[in-house]
Amino acid sequence: MQANIRHQVSPYLVFFIIYNSQVGVGILGFQRIIAAKAGYDAWIGVLLAGCLVQAFIWIAYKLLGKADGDIIDVHINLFGNFLGKFLSFFIIIYYWLASISVLLGFIEIVQVWMFPTIPSWILSIPLLLLMYYCVSGGFRTIVGMSFLSFVFPQILLIYLYIFPLKIAHFANLLPIMNHSFMEIMDSIKSSMYTLAGTEALLMYYPFIRDPKASKKFAHLGVLFTTLLYTVSSIVSFTFYSENQLKTTIWPELSLTKIIKLSFLERFEYLYISMYLIIVTSLLGLLFWCSSRGLKKIFCRKQKYTLLILCILSVVLSQFITETFKEMLDKMVTQMNLYIFYGYIPLLLLVFTFLKRGNQNG
Amino acid sequence: MVNRLAVWLFLILLLTGCSFLPTNIVNEINLIQGVGYDLAGKNNIKGTVVFPIIKKGSSYSEVKTAFGQSSKEIRTKLSNETRFRLVSGQLRLTLYGKTLAKQGINDFVDTLNRxxxxxxxxxxAIVDGDTNELLKMKKYKEENISIYLQEMLDQNMEYGRLPRTDLQTFLLQLxxxxxxxxxxxxxxxxxxxxITGMAIFNYDQYVTSISLEELFIFKALLDQNRNGLNRFILKNGDKVVLETLNSNTKYKVKIVNGRPEYIIHLKMKTKLQEFAPSKKKRQAFDKKKYQKQVEHKLEKNALKMINQFKNHQVxxxxxxxxxxxxxxxxxxxxxxxFYPNVKVRVIANVDIRQTGIVD
Incomplete structure (x- = not known):
């Protein structure tokens, strides 16, 4: 069930949507997390995790192509109205939790790096207002934001990587493959949180004009982000010594501390402020997915579901504690792994099997 | 219409949020640019901060001292006697007294890192003597001593004999x-x-130092030699001053029974700057002979320094x-x-490319 052509976007724009959905606040701190067990071999884990995401894209396209709709249509098609909506509800909850996790991550960074005394709601309310404004413009506005969030950061990223690479210790990476298979597996698992985001495809698929043509752009998008994450981790690994990295909470943000331009000494202020664009567009995409899902499940207007989600998010971001935040991140990672890399491939199998049965019958 | 008005009102209300943001107005804060720490008795630290006072017509740097247990405690005590709040966003230089460095400076570097x-x-930098005395020097009262020292060190790292160090390299090595x-x-x-030399640490504790003369070879071994002059006094008193044009150091590691053995290849392309033979008589420069002698000298000095490190376990x-x-x-x-007995060989290869415009 395709959306109205007025709301659809060109296939090549999928590249930017994929990029936007994958790059969030995770890139600022994932280097330390992946290196926890696998040490400086962890960049291999990022590449392997990228392969997994490519596989997921392939599966998602197969599944949605067969059903010709979003994941809710697939569920309803398979399990009927009630059970289908019930199962979809979990995925919608995942989108919402993921966006909360991004929101909280960003608020924490602003509080630690820029304004230590600022209360959370001062940041979350304007951010969510901006996001609400984007989402109310429809899916095409969100894609526009995705495009912007791709273009702006690239300019700064080049700066951010050139400075540390000038004094990089590439010997840090040696000896390569000095860790066991299980340790590399662990780095794959922890890379999945930062590489997560492609699952939004399950919701916006009907909004792509000519989905078949868009497939290669989706794969390209994932390839781009995987390479970006690999480069980012290698830059951090060559810049910090291993034990130093393990003490640094946001390695990529700390990189900005060595950038000194004659007209600007504190690069991180620029960098964190710029992250507002990335975070807004990512939140926009995730909130769009969850509010559209709720709209379809409960047959209410998207305006209202979005508003409810926003209010809940503000309340949650205000009362959240450090331990709960860690739990939330962990939960999102687990849910992402089990739902999209366990359940969805199974669903594809079941769907293919049942559909063939129907045709035969 | 009413709806839109409500939205506007709400947005205006939100602006009150701006008052939650802390502001740093530049003439209502004191920007610390340099700090120094000395040991003062048991478990007591003497901290010195330098911040500029900028006034129309005359500017000078103010130096304040306080005692305390930790660097932030010292800062709190110091703000009792300053007109404005002390902030550290413009910090450029931190000095540590030698006696303090012998006890370890990790606690002080931690706060910089955090x-x-x-x-x-x-x-x-490490000060041989009292940092407080150094920062209080009258001569630099008018001039900004923190920026003066920072630029002095930067300049020597870029063009002189000092290898590159800053907070990042220190933390990386630590x-x-x-x-x-x-x-x-x-x-x-x-x-x-x-600048009198280089302080060498064991983890965060000052252990030994190398002199200014040895810095040339130290920088070469770190593969950071870009350009610099060095004088060699050779066997029979001939003096040769060479300017490095290009230098390249490679470490070959051989593992023998799990123990490492090192061969350091020092390759240098140089230019003759000064040549004073002991006979006080002008003679043509014998490239081959002097290359050999300089190589020999370099190898000997490098090994001597490496042995010094080995003896001190640094x-x-x-x-x-x-x-x-x-x-x-x-x-x-x-x-x-393994380290005190590890085998190290240095092979120097000096190529005197140019002898200037005379032979």
Whole structure:
């Protein structure tokens, strides 16, 4: 069930949507997390995790192509109205939790790096207002934001990587493959949180004009982000010594501390402020997915579901504690792994099997 | 219409949120640019901060001193006597007294590392003597001493004999397995401040130092030699001053029975700057002969310095880290046992490319 052509976007724009959905606040701190067990071999884990995401894209396209709709249509098609909506509800909850996790991550960074005394709601309310404004413009506005969030950061990223690479210790990476298979597996698992985001495809698929043509752009998008994450981790690994990295909470943000331009000494202020664009567009995409899902499940207007989600998010971001935040991140990672890399491939199998049965019958 | 008005009102209300943001108005804060720490009795630290006072017509740097147990405690005490709040976002230089450095400076570096407002490019240095005395020098009262020292160190790292050090390199070396940090050593000599050598640490404790003369070879071994002059006094008293045009150092690591052996290849392309034969008589420069002699001298000096490091159990050249890169079974404890007896060979290769416009 395709959306109205007025709301659809060109296939090549999928590249930017994929990029936007994958790059969030995770890139600022994932280097330390992946290196926890696998040490400086962890960049291999990022590449392997990228392969997994490519596989997921392939599966998602197969599944949605067969059903010709979003994941809710697939569920309803398979399990009927009630059970289908019930199962979809979990995925919608995942989108919402993921966006909360991004929101909280960003608020924490602003509080630690820029304004230590600022209360959370001062940041979350304007951010969510901006996001609400984007989402109310429809899916095409969100894609526009995705495009912007791709273009702006690239300019700064080049700066951010050139400075540390000038004094990089590439010997840090040696000896390569000095860790066991299980340790590399662990780095794959922890890379999945930062590489997560492609699952939004399950919701916006009907909004792509000519989905078949868009497939290669989706794969390209994932390839781009995987390479970006690999480069980012290698830059951090060559810049910090291993034990130093393990003490640094946001390695990529700390990189900005060595950038000194004659007209600007504190690069991180620029960098964190710029992250507002990335975070807004990512939140926009995730909130769009969850509010559209709720709209379809409960047959209410998207305006209202979005508003409810926003209010809940503000309340949650205000009362959240450090331990709960860690739990939330962990939960999102687990849910992402089990739902999209366990359940969805199974669903594809079941769907293919049942559909063939129907045709035969 | 009413709806839209409500939205506007709400947005205006939101603006009150701006008052929650802390502001730093530049003439209502005191920007600390340099700090110094000395040991003062048991467990007591004397802290000195330098911040500029900028006024129309005359500007000078103000130096304040306080005692305390930790650097932030000292800052709190100091704000009792300053007109404005002290902030550290413009910090450029931190000095540590030698006696304090002997006890370890990790606690002081930790706060620099932890504070997001402090850049990673600030200079750290060890003072042979009292940092307070050095920062209080009358001569630099009008001039900004922190910026003066920072630029002095920067300049010497870029063009002189000092290898590159700053907060980032110090932290990197501090945390690196199989490497020890080093920082420049400065001293107040009469009415001047001079760089006198390099302080070598064991983890965060000052252990030994190398002199200014040895810095040339130290920088060469770190593969950071870009350009610099060095004088060699050779066998029969001939003096040769060479300017490095291009220098390249390679470490070859051989593992024999799990123990490392190093061969250091020092390759230098140089230019003759000054030549004073002992016979006080002008003679043509015999390239081959002097290349050999300079090579020999370099090898001897390098080995002497490496032996000094081995005797003090410090590893500023990162032999351990290189061992770790080449050997999968690396074990830190075992390496510590190997280190004093590790085999190192230095092979220098000096190529005197140009002799100027005379032969």
């Amino acid at each position: 504070d997001p407002s402090i850049g990673s490019l600030i200079q750290l 945390f690196q397995i199989g490497q020890d940090p080093y920082l420049p050593l400065i001293k107040k000599v009469d009415h001047n401040i001079q 590893d500023p050249l990162g032999f351990g880290a290189k061992y770790k890169e080449h050997y999968r079974g690396f074990n830190e404890k075992q390496w510590k046992k």
